[in-house]
Amino acid sequence: MSTHHDSAHDELTDVPLTGGLLRGALDQERTERGLLPHRLPARARAQNTDAQLAMAEAQPSGVRLALRTRATVLELETLPTKRAYVGAPPRPDGVYDLLVDGSPAGSATVAGGDVLTIDMTTGSTETLTGSTGTARFSGLAAGMKDVEIWLPHNETTELVALRANAPVEPMPTRGRKVWLHHGSSISQGSDAASPTATWPARAAALGGVELINLGLGGSALLDPFTARAMRDTPADLISVKIGINLVNTDLMRLRAFAPAVHGFLDTVREGHPTTPLLVVSPVLCPIHEDAPGPSAPDFTTLGEGRLRFRAAGDPAETAAGKLTLNVIRDELARIVKQRAADDPHLYHLDGRELYGEADYAELPLPDELHPDAATHLRMGERFAGLAFAADGPLAVTGD
Template sequence: MHTPDTPDTPYDLITTPLTASRAADLLRGALDLEPTERGVLPHRLPARARAQCADGQLHMAESQPSGVRLVFRSRATVVELDTLPTKRVYVGAPPRPDGVYELLVDGRPAGRASASGGNTVTIDLANGSAEHRPGPVGALRFAGLPDGDKDVEIWLPHNETTELVALRTDAPVEPVPDRGRKVWLHHGSSISHGSDAAGPTTTWPALAASLGGVELINLGLGGSALLDPFTARAMRDTRADLISVKIGINMVNADLMRLRAFGPAVHGFLDTIRDGHPTAPLLVVAPILCPIHEDTPGPCAFDFGAMSDGKLSFVATGDPEDRTRLTLNVIRQELARITTERAADDPNLYYLDGRELYGEADFAELPLPDQLHPDAAAHRRIGERFAERAFHPGGAFADTAVRS
């Protein structure tokens, strides 16, 4: 494995400015590229969708490039990338690790790095305030790559907003030709986004995509899988061969919707996707196990007692006696009912209970560290199990790795 290092002497490299037009040829997994003063900011929702919601959580989540990667073909043995990350600091909470960039050469891990510098957002959860401080551009360097033509991928941090400035190499770069792999479009919550994963290639969707041999577009949006119509329209308008939606945990912990509205909202979300993808395999995934919300509704809140001890944790605060409120068990029942009813007219619609990916035995072995999000080991388990159930024979996405 090649690790990044810093040059001690000057050297000549070819600079590829990452303008919106140039980056479009090299970036995968982004739905929009916003030109900036320095370069380009990848977005996972298009501008029209972003304009329809002023929620700061959504805007932070969709600008964090989970699943977004630079992909090019080159003989380069040295690769440098200038980026402007935006790092988050939570008042009273343990420091967050810097975002991780992962390098793949011909699909194999070849290096990891983090960018220094960058902007900083300091967030006070007690009063909801946020202070923004600008910072300098940071640089990454990967050296010692094997000579010869090869596919190079740089996966951007899944949990750190990343503005791309410039790419430098010691040989020309060109876009990777279309290999004919099918495109998997996935939408979900912070778990799909990759919260607490070890890096961008080991979020559970990234792992599952690698095992399934497909190209990933990850619309996992932390705190924002809320059946928003603009997200459904973005999925409708995005080219995809395979589609999945993981629905549930955000509906509970945001306490945004009552049972009466949930069913019609699910139908509307699926209808909109089907407007653009009438026959694509569409897999509806119910929530994984989360004990605090199995039978207790939201809203979910920070456990400030745990934070005072230096730990980030969450608690459920809803009334379990209120039958109009959503819990994870209620949502699983509704999703199973809805998909069964719709499947009578939609033979390419499938359902997966998320507890097949992470259930009671998994919680006993790999508990959720903050009561809400799986850790790195659980991400790997979820990704492997999803691949087994979706891409293997009999699964919703079986025999679909290459476009016909």
């Protein structure tokens, strides 16, 4: 998009892109072309060898520019990385959401950028380099205001330039509690309509808390480096949603699962010994309730623009320790009950209270794994009501 200089007042000046303007990122990397927000710190990234996790943590779910300004025009120039899947229709461009004083005030997209093409049948990838684009927000109300630009939850976004027609300073924290959440692609946002419409973003808005979203698509796998990142991140409220990715990937058996959960929670507790900590079990996913993984893509509907998943594991294999969602739910309930005897700030939530059988009947999972946009909003409202309420495990009011 072009910049319009209708009058002297519309003259845009460059605002230095500093980490102080970013919320929700644990790290930022200076690249050849800009500033790349990361949701895992460099030490964790150095210990990771998985391309899926590397892609997910660099997609800025929950990351936003948080500004205080009188500007009526803002431009954010970025370099997105688009994903394309061989044989599937193009994915929609990532959405940038604008909030003014906490209320929705518009959205934008950025075309162009680099394109990462993924062949799901062979696993091969190819990257084509592209050009930057600009998200432009104009007609903002005059006067001093809090402005947030939420970056796309599902699209890697390098920040190249920020321009405004008035001075910009970092937004004050406003004394809100910081909620640190870790989960799977459902927590990252999967098929949510926009970055403020992912279930954690919706829950955070309703609860009046500052979100740090470590929802990592395909990658909520009890990785010790993720636990250490959480341990070292200041937070007032913490939740961990565990289960579906361990089944998707068929990564571990029951014998390894319980000690890994204990180890993950022990590590988080090293940095947050008395912080309210909520362990959330998987939401309903019928294909994996009693059938283990791995999850296998069903390519037959790809040409229609739909990818569906099925359970490739044999339910009989649970006797040998293969994990299903019901096995994981039972284990998590047992582990939390055991630990809570010595940890009065540890809580458990059955994920089916966020999305259960009645919800599936009304709002089925389009690909049998990921909730749709409407379900994200419903899950966010449910979580806020269950967790952030005055009598909830992550009560926002009080000390």
